Amino acid sequence: MTTQTDHVRGNDAEQRVVLVAGFGAAGGVAALAAAAAGAKVVVCERAPVELHGGSTRGSTFYMRFASVDELKPDCAALVTAATSPWPAQDDEPFGTAGIWGVDRGFLDTWLREAIPTVGWLREIGIGFSFQESDVGDPPGVMPDGGGKGLLDALEAKVAERGVTVMYETALVGLNVDDTGAVRGALLETPEGRHTLSCDAVIVATGGIHGNLELMTRYLGPRARFAVPCTRSDYFNQGEGLRLALQLGAATAGDFGEWHAIPVDARADGRRAEIGGYELGILVNRAGERFVDESSGEPAVKAVREQDLGIAFAIIDERARRLDTYRLLFFSPCEPVRANTIEELATAIDVPAEALVRTIRDFNAACERDAEGDSARDGLPIPRCSGGAPIVEAPFEAWPIKPGIVLSLGGLKVDEHGRVLSHDGRPIAGLYAAGDTAGGYFNKYIGYTATFKALVLGRLSGMHAAGRELAVVDAGAR
Ligand SMILES: Cc1cc2nc3c(=O)[nH]c(=O)nc-3n(C[C@H](O)[C@H](O)[C@H](O)COP(=O)(O)OP(=O)(O)OC[C@H]3O[C@@H](n4cnc5c(N)ncnc54)[C@H](O)[C@@H]3O)c2cc1C
Helix, strand or coil: CCEEEEEEECCCCCCCCEEEEECCCHHHHHHHHHCCCCCEEEEEEECCCCCCCCCHHHHHCCCCCCEECEEECCHHHHHHHHHHCCCCCCCCCCCHHHHHHCHHHHHHHHHHHHHHHHHHHCCCCCCEEECCCCCCCCCCCEEECHHHHHHHHHHHHHHHCCCEEECCEEEEEECCCCCCCEEEEEEEEECCEEEECCCCCEEECCCCCHHHHHHHHHHCCCCCHEEEHHHHHHHHHCCCHHHHHHCCCEEEEECEEEEEEECCCCCCCCCCCCHHHHCCCCCCCCCCCCCCHCCCCCHHHHHHHHHCCCCCEEEEEHCCCCCHHHHEEEECHHHHHEHHHHHHHHHHHCEEEHHHHHHHHHHHHHCCCCCEEECCCCCCCCCCCEECCCCCCCEEEHHHHHEEEEEEEEEEEECCCCEEEECCCEEEEEEEEEEEHHCCCCCCCCCCCCHHHHHHHHHHHHHHCCCCCHCCCCCCC
């Protein structure tokens, strides 16, 4: 393996050189902002061009916006509450919440700059619009073409700005000078390793979804049963987090928590979402219900704890007839179908007697329930809402695994996207954007990671280029 040093210099002595690691939403926006603010920008991206974009590529990229001009009314309060390790009234019981929680300056900027950032992207020709509800998603604002559309647009815009993008090139090391400032990086390409010197590095390498060792370290021994949602997520090996931690970076967000969606267990990195399991029941490989299917994300996460980390959604023909069926069972794979429950059980290798009993008991509880809107009565695991008898053939089974959307822990950053040290001071020359920067505790607030990526991308790009939001001119904004 060869090692060589590349000295990328700007056109003049004043021009700063910025390396952006990762070309997802955050990295793409960071590169664009840094170039717009006058820097010489190089992007290194581990994946090949057709697979880059990590989580962004498979994301609907919905934002919790009421319109392109306004956040949803609940947005600021929900995000604020979720970025503290404890409930608001206990905010600083030992004076440590401020250290563990998200930097308040960053939190304010995240919420304040969401709309202006989307406005800036629209001004430079990247389309965003309000979309009515898709199944499973509330109405909100998204880029034209979702995450994939955003990546295509960013590729075109960074090319126009003269940004150099190096695909199949991973950030594997950070170089610091005598003062501890980050002044270069070690990059791995198919041809060998290169050292690149620069004025600042923005780590926008996404989360840790692709790294089973990190997933197991943070999310527990059954981490292997929470699968990345798409092939592109596997490139997210967590270097941004790991390398910054080696330099003494502080963290924000809940390292033991993650956000899950139900995916088809057979999809193997192709985009699939089985949101319709609530129309029927979830059973494990023993043919038994193990969770309240109406509980939302906890039901999906509970699948990880079952034998082989798998469960089956069982529905009947009545559910299949719904107009929304194809959206609720969105998968490249076909379900397993049978005319009787016994045949269905055999086809999915579940004990027939157990599955027949589970469905009989569930159907009986649906009939008995006095409210008529839930199946609670007499079930060992009651169901708090919904639930209709599974009676009409043919029956379907969909194998489900929990797909990991994001892990909540990451680096702690300030209002410029600078990575903070354990002492609360910025690590000179080091920035983080997108999922690499942590934020949420306990529970992810849906449809907010997207604009966190966009805002942090823009803030870090500008600051790394030597500009600040307050002093930037209209052209660069
Ligand atoms: C299926 C799915 C649906 C989602 N839907 C929504 C939604 O509707 N609303 C919402 O708010 N959020 C949603 N999210 C989350 C949201 O899409 C992400 O938070 C956001 O896209 C993260 O962007 P990012 O740029 O930080 O990371 P990513 O998009 O993951 O990009 C990281 C990039 O870094 C590259 N990389 C990794 N390591 C290295 C390295 N060492 N060197 C160089 N390059 C590297 C990767 O290849 C990748 O291109 C969804 C996520 C998923 C998976």
